Amino acid sequence: MPAERTSPFPASTVLGYPRIGPDRELKRALERYWDGHATAGELRQEGARVRERTWRHLRSLGLDALPSNTFSYYDQVLDTAVALDAVPERYRGPSPLDTYFAMARGAPDVAPLRMTKWFDTNYHYIVPEIGPDTVFRPVPDKAVAEAREARALGLDTRPVLIGPVTFLLLAQAAPGAPKGFHPLDRLGDVLDVYGRLLAALAAEGVSWAQLDEPALVADRTGAELDAVRQAYEHLGTLTARPGLFVASYFGDLGEALPVIARTPVEAVGVDLVRGRTPVRTLGEELAGKTVVAGVVSGRDVWRTGRDRALATLRALRAHVDRVVVSTSCSLLHVPHSLERETGLDPALLRRLAFADEKVAEVVELARLLKAAPRVEPFPAPDVHGGTEAGLPVWETRSPYPVRAAAQAEHLGLPALPVTTIGSFPQTDELRAARAALARGELPVPDYEDRVRAEIERAVRVQERLGLDVLVHGEPERNDMVQYFAEHLDGFAVTRHGWVQSYGSRCTRPPILHGDVHRPAPITVRWARYARSLTDRPVKGMLTGPVTIVAWSFRRDDLPLREVMLQVADAVRAEVLDLEAAGVSVIQVDEPALRELMPLRRAAQDAYLAWAVAAYRRATSGAGDRTQIHTHLCYSDADQIIAAVDALDADVTTVESARSHGRVLREPAVRDFGRGLGPGVYDIHSPRVPAAGEVEELLEAVLRVLPAERVWVNPDCGLKTRTYEQVEAALATMVAATGRLRARLAPQPSSSSSSV
Numbered sequence: 001m002p003a004e005r006t007s008p009f010p011a012s013t014v015l016g017y018p019r020i021g022p023d024r025e026l027k028r029a030l031e032r033y034w035d036g037h038a039t040a041g042e043l044r045q046e047g048a049r050v051r052e053r054t055w056r057h058l059r060s061l062g063l064d065a066l067p068s069n070t071f072s073y074y075d076q077v078l079d080t081a082v083a084l085d086a087v088p089e090r091y092r093g094p095s096p097l098d099t100y101f102a103m104a105r106g107a108p109d110v111a112p113l114r115m116t117k118w119f120d121t122n123y124h125y126i127v128p129e130i131g132p133d134t135v136f137r138p139v140p141d142k143a144v145a146e147a148r149e150a151r152a153l154g155l156d157t158r159p160v161l162i163g164p165v166t167f168l169l170l171a172q173a174a175p176g177a178p179k180g181f182h183p184l185d186r187l188g189d190v191l192d193v194y195g196r197l198l199a200a201l202a203a204e205g206v207s208w209a210q211l212d213e214p215a216l217v218a219d220r221t222g223a224e225l226d227a228v229r230q231a232y233e234h235l236g237t238l239t240a241r242p243g244l245f246v247a248s249y250f251g252d253l254g255e256a257l258p259v260i261a262r263t264p265v266e267a268v269g270v271d272l273v274r275g276r277t278p279v280r281t282l283g284e285e286l287a288g289k290t291v292v293a294g295v296v297s298g299r300d301v302w303r304t305g306r307d308r309a310l311a312t313l314r315a316l317r318a319h320v321d322r323v324v325v326s327t328s329c330s331l332l333h334v335p336h337s338l339e340r341e342t343g344l345d346p347a348l349l350r351r352l353a354f355a356d357e358k359v360a361e362v363v364e365l366a367r368l369l370k371a372a373p374r375v376e377p378f379p380a381p382d383v384h385g386g387t388e389a390g391l392p393v394w395e396t397r398s399p400y401p402v403r404a405a406a407q408a409e410h411l412g413l414p415a416l417p418v419t420t421i422g423s424f425p426q427t428d429e430l431r432a433a434r435a436a437l438a439r440g441e442l443p444v445p446d447y448e449d450r451v452r453a454e455i456e457r458a459v460r461v462q463e464r465l466g467l468d469v470l471v472h473g474e475p476e477r478n479d480m481v482q483y484f485a486e487h488l489d490g491f492a493v494t495r496h497g498w499v500q501s502y503g504s505r506c507t508r509p510p511i512l513h514g515d516v517h518r519p520a521p522i523t524v525r526w527a528r529y530a531r532s533l534t535d536r537p538v539k540g541m542l543t544g545p546v547t548i549v550a551w552s553f554r555r556d557d558l559p560l561r562e563v564m565l566q567v568a569d570a571v572r573a574e575v576l577d578l579e580a581a582g583v584s585v586i587q588v589d590e591p592a593l594r595e596l597m598p599l600r601r602a603a604q605d606a607y608l609a610w611a612v613a614a615y616r617r618a619t620s621g622a623g624d625r626t627q628i629h630t631h632l633c634y635s636d637a638d639q640i641i642a643a644v645d646a647l648d649a650d651v652t653t654v655e656s657a658r659s660h661g662r663v664l665r666e667p668a669v670r671d672f673g674r675g676l677g678p679g680v681y682d683i684h685s686p687r688v689p690a691a692g693e694v695e696e697l698l699e700a701v702l703r704v705l706p707a708e709r710v711w712v713n714p715d716c717g718l719k720t721r722t723y724e725q726v727e728a729a730l731a732t733m734v735a736a737t738g739r740l741r742a743r744l745a746p747q748p749s750s751s752s753s754s755v
């Protein structure tokens, strides 16, 4: 019996912890290695330091059960693919580390695997590729090594892997897989390998393993629920294995709850912050199991309501075998610690908790739970989401065809206009200057001179390469959300509150804690300056209300749609000011539109209705001659193309190259009634695309869309690239466009079918 073999789950834990390091040590080590300034050994040493610090620190905070294998050099989904040896042959390189980074970032002659959003967070994972012929093999090295490493420090840990069902649901079919194949078809083979991974962990003396199954909080088909049953029946009945803890997070288990409850796994993790399942139901279903109760939010920065959390824990304990106090999900999504945030208003500071403070809350709640008398089962208060009405929209724009004609006349652009998404490389010098400005070591006028010089550099490059709609390059911005937060009332920003976004890239999500107002125009000055440098149109560049809210930690005392409305009004005012300053093309980015989408279908239409309304409220003040652009990236735009159309932007640029033109296969794209720019090169990889690749993608676009509505642009902004890479890639893009224009020229009014 597993129960005899397994020691009880300790009283407090977290599902995961930030891994970038309190000073972003891992980020720096990775980038040094990638730039050739550090050896693999030096990178490994830094990794080991980050892990050791994490385990020791968590124990010093009083946490009982420590997770391991939550460290990653790039991404935990990629790590799980490697643990199953699900490595496409084209990536295999001279060393496992090279192979790993080739999958994540590409290599000179091979594009990386697709990267996309991790559920509804701003974290991105690498999408594994599984085909009918993928040969799985257990590679327990990393998980075993980390458990061993911690053991050498005198600390027992619980290795964490992505669970088999979530892993396969998140994977995509390998190129060349037969139509109708889905990675989940390989469940049987994958389970065999998970079994062997678990056996290796048991042989290492590990008493518990955590299998993350966040995919179970979204709607699942009967076949998918059968897969859950099959997976955990199989793994649960293995003899050589640690105790099994299946962790769900980001919502309710819903119909997966009774399925998982009837399998022999010993522990189940439930999200009691976002979940709405009554405690009584959870208790009845999970009676006889250990419940890892996620009462401390891993998705926000607010302190936990102690009394309410304790009441939930006590109610749960009345039903189930054992209650472990935990976070609702990994703490990967919040910054390390408040300790160094000396600049925050003390009144706000008292309301906040970052990862370390949340760990302390978990520990304290476990202590209080232990001390609290047992209660008879009673129903905890149920919380209901309620329905939310749409936002009022102020429609002032004419129908698209009227606007399109006015804009064509006003802008006089060629066929297939070439543009970029907004940012140009953020050079080390620029970042250093901004850091010096923040320290008070660089006077504001000197900093602004540098920004002006950067704008001029970006404009000259674009003119020289022959782009049609220019951008100013966003050099004055540290981040496309933080910059606006710094200029709006109602937000606070942190000094060190870094959260990983993908690989080594991080953001400092602002804290939206009060009513939002725009005290003064934000972008107009720089837009004016950029316009003064050139005769070509320069896009005004704004971040949309959905994205500003999505990428901030937001207040929870107002409904989300009301918070968004306040931000939409601030953006609307900025659009009007840009227009009044003579800016004829204004881009309002909404890359996070898809991200905030509820995971359950029942809530999605209502969300899209008010998210779209917020966007339209922000942009509908613009006159007909003003061309409104929007941009979405990593947004699985194919899934929401109808809502994207409803944004009513004149031009939409979307990610496409990194997902190999997937968006083009979406039937709704053919019906997309406005300008569309499916990205023709992947900016997230240092690789410069070959001319043939760009041209092929453009040809594919032109087979689907009428040429008069096609725009040519990269997948996303260029801030993470170098000028050298950008100039080469943009030159390729412009040259490919020139060749296609020449082929279109004899039939200027015909559609794309001739291309």
Ligand SMILES: CN1c2c(nc(N)[nH]c2=O)NC[C@@H]1CNc1ccc(C(=O)N[C@@H](CCC(=O)N[C@@H](CCC(=O)N[C@@H](CCC(=O)O)C(=O)O)C(=O)O)C(=O)O)cc1
Pocket: 122, 426, 428, 431, 432, 433, 434, 435, 436, 477, 478, 479, 480, 481, 482, 501, 502, 504, 505, 506, 507, 508, 551, 591, 716, 719, 720
């Ligand atoms: C487009 N994306 C964005 C997302 N979310 C955002 N909030 N912003 C985005 O742009 N989500 C989806 C996508 C992909 N995600 C990202 C996320 C992050 C980056 C990125 O390049 N991040 C930078 C940090 C950006 C920043 O805040 N820069 C600041 C601070 C720079 C810094 O580190 N300064 C040093 C000192 C430097 C010196 O002295 O020389 C320091 O503070 O220690 C700035 O420029 O001022 C990153 O490096 O991770 C890209 C895509």
Ligand SMILES: N[C@@H](CCS)C(=O)O
Pocket: 421, 422, 423, 480, 541, 589, 591, 631, 633, 716, 717, 718, 719
């Ligand atoms: N305008 C932004 C959008 C990124 S999603 C940029 O170019 O970086």
Ligand SMILES: [Zn+2]
Pocket: 421, 591, 631, 632, 633, 715, 716, 717
């Ligand atoms: Zn983007």
